[in-house]
Amino acid sequence: SYVLTQPPSVSVAPGKTATITCGGDNIGRKGVDWYQQKPGQAPVLVIYYDTDRPSGIPERFSGSKSGNTATLTISRVEAGDEADYYCQVWDSRSDHVVFGGGTKLTVL
């Protein structure tokens, strides 16, 4: 089955840049989406189709892909960005939606 690998945790100081990676075989051939989930809340879509940002999501959030890795970058990190972040793809080989294990972003 298809696997997406994320680091369990990332820490960053306020005002700095956070990068959260998501690794998977041939991820370049798949559309990658990213979700932010704060404690006790439902996930919120922050990046879709690799690089697109839904309306209402700050420009500080951006997505990219290179090789077998997709990356969520959060610039000028704020305390309010502290949350769990999940990457997700549709694996057409197995007809499965696959989520990464999630990355807890801590703002120092």
Next chain:
Amino acid sequence: QVTLKESGPVLVKPTETLTLTCTVSGFSLSNARMGVTWIRQPPGKALEWLAHIFSNDEKYSSTSLKSRLTISKDASKSQVVLTMTNMDPVDTATYLCARILCYTTSCNMFWFDSWGQGILVTVSS
């Protein structure tokens, strides 16, 4: 405004069947670029996809749970129903539904752009 709301029992006994309903508003379940998915999250753990259904009634479900899951929709009622048989304490989780928005009407590329708040289902005797 798009909204989704999960409803169903918050407590089920082992071996019972769970039936959850996702009631949507602000969009039509007949829209060719849309569908609804069910996802669950055990306490303190990651998101796990369960199943989804598109406007043309095309359905997909997790192979690890496939024999236990059924998903259906009633577009006239704006509802998507998920049933899971033979519930076990390990199935204790928050169950969430979300809207699928497709890149094109072929729906081979999609994302989950609106989510319900979820319902915590506990499996215990």
